[in-house]
Amino acid sequence: MFQSTLSILKSVEVPAASAALSAAFVPPDVSLSLLLLFGAAGGVLAGSAAAALSFFLGKKTLARRLAVATAGGGALYLAILFGLAAVSRERTLPPGARKYFCEIDCHLAYSVVGVDRPGAAAGARDSLRVVEVETWFDPSTIASSRGNAPLTPNPRRAFLVDAKGRRFEVSTAGTSSLRERLARSVPFTRTLRPGESYRTALVFDLPADAAGLRLWLGDPTPGIEQLLPGHENSLFHAGVYFDLGRPGDGAGSRATNGSGTAAVLRGRRAVPAVHRLLTEGVSA
DSSP: OOBOOOTTSOEEEOOOOHHHHTTOBOOOOHHHHHHHHHHHHHHHHHHHHHHHHHHHTTOHHHHHHHHHHHHHHHHHHHHHHHHHHHHOOOEEEOTTOOEEEEESEEEEEEEEEEEEOOTGGGTSOTTEEEEEEEEEEOGGGSOGGGTTOOBOOOOOEEEEEOTTOOEEEOOHHHHHHTTTTTBTOOOTTOOBOTTOEEEEEEEEEOOTTOOSOEEEEEOSSOOGGGGSTTOTTSTTOOOEEEEOOOTTSOOOOOOBOTTSOBOOOTTOOOOOHHHHHHHTTOOO
16 A cells, blocks of 8 residues: 655545534444443353253253343344344545544544546556545544553555445555555554554556445454444444545645654544543553
8 A cells, every 4th residue: 555645646635624524433432342242252151151050960940041041141132233233324424534443442533635546647547546545643532641652553454335336445456556656655554653644545446437436444354343232343234434525526735744654634623522531541
């Protein structure tokens, strides 16, 4: 993944309007879902062990009751998991909006800040699109006792979806063809300190009729999140996408520091106070 740095690429920035910023997506508090998961798992294990022990001790009635109660508790958890997934709805964030990732904490926010179409002028196929994503460590989400310690983000997976429902993965060949022009792109796993941000370019090879494009950004491999009620990555849960808009819709401003890492943009809106209360005291 690489970032466009040449003026030959006609970068189209997504305007960071206040309306878009207020549409930031902040997931539910993951710690509550984790407590529910661990409580359910512990209850099932303890109930199963107690039922087995009762059976071997000849207390078959008690064993049967424990087994039924354990099965009922597990079924209730699954009902909550799939019920929340069933009532979830896809959400598409407007250009410039941020999507927060809560991996216990909710420090990192991602947003689409540019859509490039290199074209023949850059020596690239006209089918290539470069989507630029900013990763930002929101300083308002940490406790004052945390200090300025760095945070290493988890790897991310990205793909585009068009109006026809077709999915397009990041193009390895397209990325290689633009490697020299995108050499200063920063990987998603680069460490960050509070308030810092950087940009990562994602190259996609699209058919000519691809329209209504949306970007999905999330975890690359299934994990424990699949079993967390209400989590975007839970089984059958609807996703949260970024609307890419149309090339030429507007332009914003970009700033980088001397090391090439994108500086924090002006006018950022802090996460709502309720989110800060949820995350206060949680360190990376």
